Amino acid sequence: MEYNFADIEQKWQQFWVDKKTYHVEIDESKPKFYVLDMFPYPSGAGLHVGHPLGYIASDIYSRYKRHQGFNVLHPMGFDAFGLPAEQYAIKTGTHPAITTEENIERYMTQLNNIGFSFDWDRKVVTSDPDYYKWTQWVFTKLFSSWYNNASDKAEDIHLLVQIFEINGNIKIAAACTQEETFTADEWKAMSEQEQQGILMNYRLAYQSHTAVNWCPELGTVLANDEVKDGLSVRGGHPVVKKTMKQWSLRVSAYAQRLLDGMEKLDWSDSLKEMQKNWIGKSVGATVFFRLEEHEEKMEIFTTRPDTLFGATFMVIAPEHEWVTMLTKEDQKTEVEEYVVWAKNRSERERMTEVKKVSGVFTGSYAIHPFSGNRVPIWIADYVLTSYGTGAIMAVPAHDSRDYAFAKKFDIPIVEVVSGGDISVESYDAKTGVLVNSDFLNGMKVKQAVGEAIKKLRALGIGEKQINFRLRDAIFSRQRYWGEPFPVYYKDGMPQVLNIKDLPLELPAVDKYLPTEKGEPPLARAENWNTKDGYPLEVDTMPGFAGSSGYYLRYMDPTNQTQYFSPEAVNYWQDVDLYIGGAEHATGHLIYSRFWNKFLFDLGMVVKEEPFKKLVNQGMIQGRSNFVYRIKGTNQFVSFGLRKEYDVQRIHVDINIVDNDVLDTEAFRKWQPEFANAEFILEDGKYTCGWEVEKMSKSLYNVQNPDELIEKYGADTLRLYEMFLGPIEQSKPWDTKGIEGVFRFIKKFWRLFHKQENELELSDAEPTKEELKVLHKTIKKLHEDIERFSFNTGVSAFMICANELSELKCNKRVILEPLTVLIAPYAPHLAEELWQLMGHNESIVDATYPEFNEAHLKESNFSYPVSFNGKMRFMIDLPIDMGKEEVEKAVLAAEEAQRWLEGKTVRKIIVVPKRIVNVVVG
RNA sequence: GCUCGGAUGGUGGAAUUGGUAGACACGUUGGACUUAAAAUCCAAUGGGCAUUGCGCCCGUGCGGGUUCAAGUCCCGCUCCGAGUACCA
Incomplete structure (x- = not known):
């Protein structure tokens, strides 16, 4: 007698394909449930055992929800643009599309071997022109939008133009990089060129000269989340800062909403925390310092306006635009040397040598806004151009970095908040009472912050200000294998293509390398122009472009005229459960939320947040x-x-x-x-x-899943991956435990069969005992699946099978519901047994067994009895026995006597249906 | 440095609300079946002491505390993992 998993699994996988078992359509008669997996990049190496972990969990949950009567959307696709295929193309000349196609085939075969319930009719491939048409389309929408801080949403750029025509930009509250103000008349007087130049500072997809992360080895620019420790996340190549003209997405416009939106989400705390840190909101004040010898006022940002009286110097970043202006003749050589040195330091050096204090004095002074004192202005690379204004007021007594700097260069340190010992170290805490601070003296920090801002405002030299760390996302890549930008240049100004000209397909190129002039590979394409002869953009989009809105396309994947239809989005709404790795916390999950919020502002999606619940599977x-x-x-x-x-x-x-x-x-x-x-x-x-x-x-x-499937079957692999431990925890893969799960599957099979592998079920009435085993299992599995505790779920099946084996139970009324119960976990096994039991339909729509409390009712409870907290013996007592009788029964029990001997009972605690504790002394 | 997790047998892990620590598996040991192997089944399995039986003591990273009762709560450490990194 043997459970022949190879034939059975093959048979049902074929059945599912033939019968389109997993195909879903909108069905208004049923509630929807959307289960999403983070789609994989189809690499050449194929799947390893770590990949399917999350997919198995989501598959179990999807199947479970389907049993419960939900119309479940559970799609899969491929994040198919990316570097490895392109690197391979550079080496071999094979078009990345071909490699990608082959890898996708392999992935699909591997995934299907595991028995997933994906609706492949909804497959989405980001490198497919049918799909990236819509990525490009969203880009054109972002290009044609600006962010109105007054209405707190994205609006059409034409509305902005209308406002300019009436008021100029004086009263506008917008997320922008525009600094100069202009009146309506000035606007009207501008050339088309100039106007376009201004609008670029407001667009949500905009082009600008920015300092970017340039990776020479990869020959491209990278976004902040694609760089770690000064190295590229993919490949680990060094990254340097470089100023280039690049496309960016104005993600920062949504910073506050991205922060607020998280509150309602059912995500892990750690993940929310990561996003929160990445967004990095800080509340403070912007302050203008007069300069001793210049008309300009220096703007700085501080979170501690209360410590203004402790500001004994100022620091500007080496890249600050006023470096030359502020440098005095006698400091010139020193400053120039320093600036050159600072700029040439790689990002990596700068990061690893954080503790190394360096800087140089400009020779210039600012004037303290309150005290009128002269404050020296220094240049140091611990101040970054990209945050705040690139200039700070330094308060050495209450900021550890300023403290280190002041110590090194012998600058006075003035305590303004009591509570620390500034002769030893800076006192950074936000508690204490203000001293040496004129009108702030005696106030607590919190009050002083408010009063300082009030005063700054009264003097017209400062204002409350909120800053975010979140940077706009750099959206250009100087690569071949990505979405082409739907952009052409007319008189040097970028314009977007019309929807009817989309998709703009990737052109053929002779080599996947930059041109001799250092332009990206697309510049090699012949006639890379619009029909009218305007040159097309040669950069391509980054990896996160295609993955930002893929969950929406699954809702209506073959729509030729729309990204997705209103019917589809009204029905499927948002993702109810999203499972994937935590490594996307600061990349994909921010971009996707941004993308969704933008489409929400356009009125295209119905939910402001795309992913209601998110579970991070741990790494294997x-x-x-x-x-x-x-x-x-x-x-x-x-x-x-x-x-x-x-x-x-x-x-x-x-x-x-x-x-x-x-x-x-x-x-x-x-x-x-x-x-x-x-x-x-x-x-x-x-x-x-x-x-x-x-x-x-x-x-x-x-460990490759194919080999394990060959040896043990897909159901065993599925169960084993779940059995390994909690889904969210990282854990080592160790194959030796798989035998135990395999034994369990065989044991489960044996419950239904007699020696010759022949089905043998009894139609007899179940005993109380048997019903109890079943219902205990139903209850446990329900609880476990709802809290994503799949490992304990599997063990509950094992316990159940052990107990039923012991009872020699082969009764249909017990085993049939049990088969449905296990179907989400071991679908092949369940389908086979279901059919053997005489059902003609697939088990996937069988009703989930209902838990009946009555079967678990006990007349007795076995109380553990402790003396002074140490468990000594068990005693069986009626379940409804009152506390006092329990006490009496326990004290009278024979086993109790040796513990009571010569002792006084001080106290007895009886927790009904839990424990008895006798305190003796 | 900061933020967030975590630490339980030889191993993976369980203990959901403070209430029998070690479920369920792996591994190990012994046994049954077999010509043999595989498969299957049974028993033991945290450490120590006692094994003349009942048993007893210790035990959830370390040190304190709260409680009738702590793996779980509080305070202080150690170590490991993840994220972040001069963010003013």
Whole structure:
């Protein structure tokens, strides 16, 4: 008798395709439920065991919701633009579209082997012109919109032009990079060119000269979230700052809404925290300082206006536009040297040498707005151009960075908030009483902040101000394999294409490399112009362009005239459950929310937030194995004996290690250099060492799901991935536990079968005991699935199967509901059993078994009895017994006597249906 | 540095509201079945002491505390992971 998973799984996967079991359509008669996975980038390496983890969880949840009568949208697609395919193209000349297509095929096969309930009719591929048409279309909308801070939403750029024509930009409250003001008359007097130039400062998709993260190795610009520790996230190449003309998205306009929107979301605290930090709201004041020898006033931003009297110097960034203006003749050489040095430092150096204090005095002074004192102006690279105004007032007594700087350059440190000891270190806390601060003296920090701002406002030299760390997203990439911008240049000014000219398809190029002049690969394309001969943009969009709105396209994936129809979005609304990795916290998940809010402002989507609930699956780490070679020899010593020799630890392929025991023959064949390896064994075995590391090819610890499916079947893989541990936790992959799940599946199968693998079910009435087992399981599974505790869910199935085996229960009334219960977890197994039990329809729409409390009713409860908090014995008592009787029964119990002997009972705690604790002394 | 997680047997983990710590598995050991292997089944399995039976003591990273009762709550540490990094 054997459970033949290979045939059964094959059979049902085919059945699902033939019957279109997972195809969904709008169905007004049912409530909708939208379960989304973060779609993968189809890499050449195929799936490893870590990828499907989240997909399995979401698949279980989708199937569960379907059993409960929901119309479930559970699509899958591919984030298909990206660097690896392009790098491969550069090496081999193969068009990235071809590589991508092949990889997608492979991914789909692998995914289908796991038995997912995706509706492939809704597949979305970001590199497909049918799809990126709409990415381009949204870009044109962003280009034609500005952000009105008064109405707090995006509006059409024509409305802005109308306002300019009436009032100029004087009264406008907009998210913009425009600094100069102009009147209506001035606006009207401008040339078309000039007007377009001004509008660019308001558009939500805009072009500007900005300092960008340039990665020479990749030959492209990267967004902030694509750079970590001064290196590119993809590839780990160095990144430098460079000023270039680039497209950006004005994400910062939405900073406050992105922050506010999170409150209602059912996301993990850690993820919300990450986004909050990334958005980085800080409330403070903007203050203008007069300059001693110039008309201009220097604007600074501070979160501590209360400490104004402690400002003993000012600092501007080395890139600040006033560096030359403020530099005095005798400081010139020094300043120039410093600025050159600071600019040439790589981002990486600048980051790793944070503690190194450097700077130079300009020779100029500002005038303190309250005291009238002269305040020296310094240049230092700890002040960044990109945040605030690129200039600060330095309060060394209450800011650790200013403190370090003042100490190094011997600048006075004046305490203005009491509470610390500024002779030792700065006192940064926002508690204490103001001193040395004229009219602020005696106030608490919070009050002083308010009073200082009041005074600044009265003097007309300052204002309350909110700043965000969130930067606009740089949207240009100097690469080939991305969406072309729907943009052409007319007299040097960018214009967007009309929807009828979309999609603008990627042109053919002879090589996937920059041109000799250093232009991006698209510049190689022949006749890369509009029909009218205007040159097209040669940059392409970044990876996050296509992934920002893909969840919307799933709702109506084949629509040729619209991004998605109003009917579709009104029905599917938003994503109810989104499962994916936390690594997208500051990238995709911010961009997507921005994208959605923009479309919400346009009235196209119905929910302001796209992802109601979000679950982060933890990473699956690798478990590496090691062998120990005695240095300079070809002798390998077993783990336990390694300390007796001078050894070198070497990674060994986990596929030739079983339960940490090395297959020495396989090892000799593994790599030529080990062909003559000799082994020093322990107990006749070679035991390997192990360690949890990243899952990576180079560490020989990659587990491929295909091999496991071949050996154990998809249902076992599904259950095992869930059984491994909590979904949100990172955990090492260790194959040895899979046997236990495999045994469980076979055991489950055996409940329904007799020796010859022949179905044998009894139609007898179930016993009380059997009903209890079933209903206990129903209850447990319901609770576990709702709190995404899939590991305990699987163990509940195991307990159930163990108990039913013990009871030798093969009754239909028990096993039939159980089959439905397990269907979301092990769909192939469930379908087969369901059919064997005589059903002609797929199990996917079978009604989920209902929990009946009555079956769990007990007449007795087995009380654990503790003495002074230590559990000593159990006592069986009627469940409805009153506290006092319980007390009596416990004290009278035979087992209790030895604990009571010679002691006085001080207190008895009885918690009904929980515990009894007797306090003796 | 800051923010957020986490630490429970040989291993993965369970304990949902403060109430029997170690569910469920893996592994290990012993046994049954078998010519043998596989598969399956049974038993033991946190540490220590006692094994003449009942048993007893210790035990959830460390040190304190609250409580009849703490893995769970509070205070102070240590270590590990993730995010972030001169954000004024």
